[in-house]
Amino acid sequence: MTTPIPRSINLRQVAEEAGVHPSTASRALNSATRHLVAAPVAERVQEAAARLGYRPDAAAMSLRTGRSRLVGALVPGIANPVFAPILAAAAAALSADGHALLVADPGDDPEQAAEFVAELAARRVDGLLLATVSLRDDPALAACRLRGLPTVLVNRSGGEGVPAVVSDNRGGMALAVEHLVGLGHRRIAHVGGPAPLSTGLLRREGFERAMAAAGLDVPPGWIEAATAYGRAEGEAAATLLLARCSGVTALACANDLLALGAYDACRRAGLRIPADISVTGHNDMPMVDLIEPPLTTIRIPHERMGREAARLLLERIHRGAEGGTLVLASGLVRRGSSGPPPDGMTATA
Amino acid sequence: MTTPIPRSINLRQVAEEAGVHPSTASRALNSATRHLVAAPVAERVQEAAARLGYRPDAAAMSLRTGRSRLVGALVPGIANPVFAPILAAAAAALSADGHALLVADPGDDPEQAAEFVAELAARRVDGLLLATVSLRDDPALAACRLRGLPTVLVNRSGGEGVPAVVSDNRGGMALAVEHLVGLGHRRIAHVGGPAPLSTGLLRREGFERAMAAAGLDVPPGWIEAATAYGRAEGEAAATLLLARCSGVTALACANDLLALGAYDACRRAGLRIPADISVTGHNDMPMVDLIEPPLTTIRIPHERMGREAARLLLERIHRGAEGGTLVLASGLVRRGSSGPPPDGMTATA
DNA sequence: ATTCCCTCTGCAATCGATTGTATAGGCTCT
């Protein structure tokens, strides 16, 4: 037998308690329509609502208005150290506006992502934060377009006028290269991110441009794109580079996890960091300051990205604004994994 | 002007397409009522639904049935490295059952947590995972009880017959103590977790019992409870202990973050780990294998906890089962932060 | 005093799916 669940208070009961019609009660409780109700009546209704502990039923409200005060988020891994703080900040900002965040984790499967968009749309989410989008023809993004869902990309860009909040990927990578060059490095290889992701592409471009700007050559084969942002993938790519690039003195990695993999590859090759080779990461994820040696990396403003993405999305939802891409600056965090190249390696080859 | 949002397909349209009444279409699409419909008709309806890309409207369904296929989760920090993998696993398990996870992050504020419970209840969540509960008189838990919401605690226990999924906190701490004792330590201090949390209390008890079982004394003042699970709090507590406990050779910490703080305190005191002092953590959170020295800690089965919590909750939701507490075993992970005590410190004082 | 207007409140329809009840039609059994 089921416990007799205490039926929660509905609008009718509040109206009855206040001695008015439900429609009047509704208007009295909604700030946008309150001016239609006489002040003393509105007050009576609000008191009755407070006394009974009334909360509007989300399902009924959603059904009638089409809005759910729910925002969906698609991320590749809830536990991902890059996206977790972004999500947390976004959730906080949304919560202040009465919205809750519904997180879905399709991993790296674009079809699954599109499926989740459909599911979220059926739940009538008011908008969507996408952190899974790949550069071209992303099915999830297409699914949003099809349904006319307000959408903001986070830490991803997708071209074609979709608003996005990203860090300055090219600029961040350039900071890393400039730092290494400043230390005297000339022979720098790049452990790149997955090519279909905007971060993979832009950071690679940042690397190439900064090298060119410093007047340095990037021989063919000195850039190796990892198949995914992971430690194992980083190790694989770095191992290839170490074997291929004679005289390399630094590895600029597109991501901290890749850099950790690069640590592994260097260790296996018997190279000391930073005495024999320097390694830099990107993202400054939690705890990379504690590893040995502490990782020199590029800090991206996680919290701010989440907050701004939420703000942009809310603007789109409320005002239908067409906000463009917001690029946030990143900064270099100098730690122990970068140092001058070994003696005799400073001169250009 | 707003874009003309393409109205999504509803049941009436599917019914029309299949040439039947909406109620028949509803029964044909619901596996529990499909036997009430003639097989060829059911097939026709299902084809029509597939052709039109029909998805039942969640709000309408929720309004009518009272169920939302939504499960709420309250965690102290989405980005918390302990809870993130638990959430991810729970979300995956729930998703397989058609449920989505609505995460709310009240931080450490119990009133805020209770407020979120009310909000989630208004959204008609089918059940709730609580990871924020404190030991006694938790307002969030009370709010769940009041509303008769199916609830499962995760990584927290709350007494009084509330089902919970936890790791063996006492046993885990005992493993750490036994390990240290096995290495020859006799003078061990405990950096405890917050007293109002079950993990804080139980791990402390585990410490005390294991010490007693080993015939070792825990002088007064050799246990210091941190005010929160954080690196700074760990440093503060460890600093106190180092000053207070003469001859201490090991710090058994209730949590990895506290252990990281203990690292900081030891460094500031000029103590080398593990040559001068051993440190152990608890939880085996990501990347503690990369810090220097790699942290010896207790591994708790994060993914399994999330999965089992989801399973237990679904059982309660579907079958109203009254599952009790599930205690999962933890294991010692031996790494570099623990070693034999300095010479001459092995003998009991 | 009559008309008009304006403010406030009530009425009723609506959103979309589910489900208890009624009924039409076909079948079996005698």
Added chain:
DNA sequence: AGAGCCTATACAATCGATTGCAGAGGGAAT
């Protein structure tokens, strides 16, 4: 062949909040 039963379908009410519309009442203006 007729009665009765059973299956498959349709009808209509319902969940709870919102909102266009109508109308009551009061005040002002002529």
